[in-house]
Amino acid sequence: MVAVIALWCVAALAIVAASATILGRLAVGTPIIYAGSLVASLVALAAALAHLLDPHAAVATLTLPIGVPWLGTHFRIDPLSAFFLIVTNLGGAAASLYALGYGRHEAAPLRVLPYFPAYLAGMNLVVLADDAFTFLVAWEFMSLASWALVLADHRAPENARAAFIYLVMASFGTLCLLLAFGLLAGPEGGYVFATIRDSHPQPVIASLVLLLVLVGAGSKAGLVPLHVWLPLAHPAAPSHVSALMSGVMTKVAVYGFIRIIFDLVGELAWWHSLIVLALAGLTTVLGVLYALMQHDLKRLLAYHTVENIGIIYIGLGLALAFKANGIDWAAALALTAGLFHVLNHSIFKSLLFFGAGAVLTATHERDMERLGGLIHTMPKTAFAFLIGCIAISALPPLNGFVSEWLTFQAILVSPQLPQWGLKLMVPSVGALLALSAALAAACFVKAFGVTFLGRSRSHAAQTAKEVDRFSLSAMFILATLCLLAGVLPGVVIDILAPVTQSLVGSVVPKHAGPPWFSIVPIAESRSSYNGMIILLFLVISGWLTALFIHRFATRATRRSAIWDCGYPDPSTATQYSSSSFAMPIRRVFGTTVFDVHERIDMPRPGEMRAGNFQLKVFDPAWRMVYGPLTRLVDTAANRLNALQFLTIRSYLTLTFSALIVLLIVVAAWS
Amino acid sequence: MTSISFDVAHLLAGSMLVLSFLLLYQDRITATLNVFALQAIMLSLAVAWQALIQEAPHLMVTALIALTVKGFVIPAALHRIVRRLGIHREIEQVIGGGPTMLTGLGLVALSILLVMPVGQGVSLLTREDLAFALAVILLGLLMMITRRNAVTQIIGFMSLENGLVLAASGAKGMPLVVEFSVAFSILIAFIVFGVFVFRIRERFDTVDVSALDRFRGERSDHS
Numbered sequence: 035m036v037a038v039i040a041l042w043c044v045a046a047l048a049i050v051a052a053s054a055t056i057l058g059r060l061a062v063g064t065p066i067i068y069a070g071s072l073v074a075s076l077v078a079l080a081a082a083l084a085h086l087l088d089p090h091a092a093v094a095t096l097t098l099p100i101g102v103p104w105l106g107t108h109f110r111i112d113p114l115s116a117f118f119l120i121v122t123n124l125g126g127a128a129a130s131l132y133a134l135g136y137g138r139h140e141a142a143p144l145r146v147l148p149y150f151p152a153y154l155a156g157m158n159l160v161v162l163a164d165d166a167f168t169f170l171v172a173w174e175f176m177s178l179a180s181w182a183l184v185l186a187d188h189r190a191p192e193n194a195r196a197a198f199i200y201l202v203m204a205s206f207g208t209l210c211l212l213l214a215f216g217l218l219a220g221p222e223g224g225y226v227f228a229t230i231r232d233s234h235p236q237p238v239i240a241s242l243v244l245l246l247v248l249v250g251a252g253s254k255a256g257l258v259p260l261h262v263w264l265p266l267a268h269p270a271a272p273s274h275v276s277a278l279m280s281g282v283m284t285k286v287a288v289y290g291f292i293r294i295i296f297d298l299v300g301e302l303a304w305w306h307s308l309i310v311l312a313l314a315g316l317t318t319v320l321g322v323l324y325a326l327m328q329h330d331l332k333r334l335l336a337y338h339t340v341e342n343i344g345i346i347y348i349g350l351g352l353a354l355a356f357k358a359n360g361i362d363w364a365a366a367l368a369l370t371a372g373l374f375h376v377l378n379h380s381i382f383k384s385l386l387f388f389g390a391g392a393v394l395t396a397t398h399e400r401d402m403e404r405l406g407g408l409i410h411t412m413p414k415t416a417f418a419f420l421i422g423c424i425a426i427s428a429l430p431p432l433n434g435f436v437s438e439w440l441t442f443q444a445i446l447v448s449p450q451l452p453q454w455g456l457k458l459m460v461p462s463v464g465a466l467l468a469l470s471a472a473l474a475a476a477c478f479v480k481a482f483g484v485t486f487l488g489r490s491r492s493h494a495a496q497t498a499k500e501v502d503r504f505s506l507s508a509m510f511i512l513a514t515l516c517l518l519a520g521v522l523p524g525v526v527i528d529i530l531a532p533v534t535q536s537l538v539g540s541v542v543p544k545h546a547g548p549p550w551f552s553i554v555p556i557a558e559s560r561s562s563y564n565g566m567i568i569l570l571f572l573v574i575s576g577w578l579t580a581l582f583i584h585r586f587a588t589r590a591t592r593r594s595a596i597w598d599c600g601y602p603d604p605s606t607a608t609q610y611s612s613s614s615f616a617m618p619i620r621r622v623f624g625t626t627v628f629d630v631h632e633r634i635d636m637p638r639p640g641e642m643r644a645g646n647f648q649l650k651v652f653d654p655a656w657r658m659v660y661g662p663l664t665r666l667v668d669t670a671a672n673r674l675n676a677l678q679f680l681t682i683r684s685y686l687t688l689t690f691s692a693l694i695v696l697l698i699v700v701a702a703w704s
Numbered sequence: 705m706t707s708i709s710f711d712v713a714h715l716l717a718g719s720m721l722v723l724s725f726l727l728l729y730q731d732r733i734t735a736t737l738n739v740f741a742l743q744a745i746m747l748s749l750a751v752a753w754q755a756l757i758q759e760a761p762h763l764m765v766t767a768l769i770a771l772t773v774k775g776f777v778i779p780a781a782l783h784r785i786v787r788r789l790g791i792h793r794e795i796e797q798v799i800g801g802g803p804t805m806l807t808g809l810g811l812v813a814l815s816i817l818l819v820m821p822v823g824q825g826v827s828l829l830t831r832e833d834l835a836f837a838l839a840v841i842l843l844g845l846l847m848m849i850t851r852r853n854a855v856t857q858i859i860g861f862m863s864l865e866n867g868l869v870l871a872a873s874g875a876k877g878m879p880l881v882v883e884f885s886v887a888f889s890i891l892i893a894f895i896v897f898g899v900f901v902f903r904i905r906e907r908f909d910t911v912d913v914s915a916l917d918r919f920r921g922e923r924s925d926h927s
Binding site for chain 2: 682
């Protein structure tokens with residue numbers, strides 16, 4: 035039933051996409067298209083939520099007689115896909131609502147309108163697919179639709195480059211997934227997921243599949259060093275699409291990883307989790323460090339997605355480790371932490387991208403060095419953005435804290451793991467996670483402080499206007515969800531119970547009911563967290579403090595100049611800037627983690643010219659991974675170039691030798 | 705009856721293979737043409753024999769086509785071309801006669817190795833026929849790449865096609881329409897080849913294909 039509803043929603047989105055090619059030419063088309071997307075997403079969201087909340091909901095499958103003739107098209111809805119349907123459609127609905135306002139400023143609506151619903155439909159199909167063929171087609175459809183959206187503003191040369199890199203990475207990822215499914219399907223070609231689930235692959239095959247999926251899904255999700263397209267492509271798209279790409283599509287990639295590794299492959303050795311954990315730890319710290327170095331607001335957010343993907347993968351890697359050792363309850367805890375963070379990140383990353391989009395609409399500026407003081411001109415946006423910043427920095431009582439806290443709880447169980455490799459690896463990953471949490475807070479102090487606080491650095495920022503109602507309501511709905519998920523985490527954890535039950539065969543203990551709103555993932559004696567108490571404490575203590583101050587402090591208002599460090603300079607350039615805020619961290623990690631090129635041109639005493647400071651930060655993944663790769667491809671292409679200029683007889687000989695070699699292989703095989 | 709029919713089929717197909725070897729090292733053009741005509745005649749006999757033992761009269765048509773077109777028309781036309789080109793007395797240097805023959809032997813062994821295990825289900829006759837046919841095809845390919853003269857390359861191609869027809873006739877129940885289309889495509893290919901040979905000759909005063917490579921400015925394999 036739910037699968038049917040979800041498929042109808044996908045069909046509706048497809049129809050909306052098709053009609054957008056015509057309606058997009060009209061002025062009234064934009065709201066109609068986004069309203070259509072909104073309704074379809076909401077219906078699918080409600081259906082998926084009902085499925086996950088219903089304790090008697092059965093796994094439903096559906097086969098359509100279209101697609102590959104002997105295979106058909108299989109769809110299935112189980113707790114995992116229902117949960118990711120919620121994530122996808124929550125993001126989709128929020129982005130549609132936001133776009134009702136934001137989309138009006140689109141320069142070329144026809145370059146966005148048809149692809150937006152198609153993109154939503156593609157993501158829904160990936161989550162619903164139940165055979166390898168449907169999965170890959172939907173996956174590629176999703177990639178291509180988002181590629182078209184990245185190219186929405188195709189005149190900027192950096193967008194064209196971003197789209198090209200994205201296309202290359204996406205194709206490469208799909209190729210890896212294709213090979214993984216080929217290995218899983220085996221020589222009989224059982225491409226239906228049910229068949230793959232029943233066949234238990236050899237350990238060698240399972241290892242290969244893990245590596246291929248790590249690369250294939252990881253390149254879409256943004257695991258280091260496959261993350262390079264993310265900070266290029268996500269900012270290039272319109273902001274509501276950036277929110278979808280960063281908040282939702284990376285989660286669909288995580289879904290692909292979970293579906294294949296936890297569900298289809300099943301049994302894995304303990305050392306497999308070492309690979310996942312090492313990559314995840316690296317991704318977490320590098321992602322946030324690179325994010326700190328950015329001064330483009332949207333690029334900062336995109337880099338920060340890399341960090342959050344790392345946190346999610348830490349949860350998944352821990353779940354793999356515990357599952358391989360048969361500690362099911364800990365696996366359930368780690369998986370719950372990862373999935374909780376999936377939901378959280380999709381909410382607050384969408385919120386932050388909406389905020390960045392609002393700033394972009396109001397000021398036409400993405401560079402933080404030219405923003406500032408927006409809290410005076412856009413107070414509502416600033417408030418919503420602040421909520422998102424607190425949530426993503428993992429501060430209580432918001433939701434980001436809960437999922438990271440759960441991840442730490444799972445990390446603290448690691449002494450129970452028997453293998454020394456894991457005993458050493460998990461705490462070090464925990465240390466990386468702690469470091470990245472602190473750096474993330476620094477990163478968002480910078481993002482919020484430089485953008486919204488201080489004095490305006492440009493005329494555009496000074497004259498900015500608050501954005502429209504639709505954009506604001508989308509942001510505030512997401513901010514409310516951040517608070518709700520943080521204060522009532524037990525509800526989310528209970529929603530996740532069927533998912534962990536189906537994947538690792540255990541659940542985190544039920545939480546609904548007394549003691550009030552507190553979550554106890556392992557045992558009362560070990561640890562518990564109560565978001566409600568913290569919220570109440572914050573509210574009451576804040577109120578009491580305010581009362582106290584207003585009661586006892588002087589009520590006389592004094593107006594004076596802001597403290598200026600003794601240099602009364604009217605220029606706004608003397609404020610803390612984005613790069614000066616990041617300077618200490620840049621100095622610490624500069625030589626090891628970044629390719630930092632600083633050039634300081636100081637006038638000598640007596641010289642009258644202005645000083646000059648130039649800073650260039652490069653992502654070393656380009657130098658260390660992609661540079662050699664590009665050179666290798668170039669060299670190979672140059673070598674193979676000789677093949678274009680052979681004689682006819684040489685070509686015939688080549689063909690002939692190839693034929694003979696293949697025949698010999700066939701003869702030796704049989 | 706079965707043993708005799710098998711033996712005769714074997715003999716005819718085997719003689720085609722022997723003629724393929726003859727083609728491989730024959731260095732006089734006119735002689736090569738004659739051997740090719742002989743092979744085509746052998747092919748028509750083999751197909752006719754298949755028609756007899758399979759009791760498939762339409763194979764007779766195939767045999768007839770093979771006999772007239774490949775046994776007489778094409779060799780005669782090639783003779784005319786060769787004479788008009790004035791290369792009928794030319795002796796073509798076959799590249800590495802000894803090694804080529806050894807390679808040919810290896811190819812025959814390979815095709816037997818390939819077909820024997822594959823055809824477990826089918827009759828012995830079809831299997832042997834397939835092995836011979838595959839060998840003839842591979843030898844035809846080998847001839848195409850060891851020759852320099854455009855005319856002898858054409859003969860290599862035609863001999864390859866002989867192998868194809870032999871293989872097809874061994875398989876029971878090949879529809880006539882397929883044979884017709886194959887026969888016609890061969891004729892068309894022959895016409896195209898003929899035109900090209902004259903064009904090459906017109907431009908380069910030779911039908912040695914390495915002249916084409918020199919013309920393209922690439923390294924030739926003469927040296």
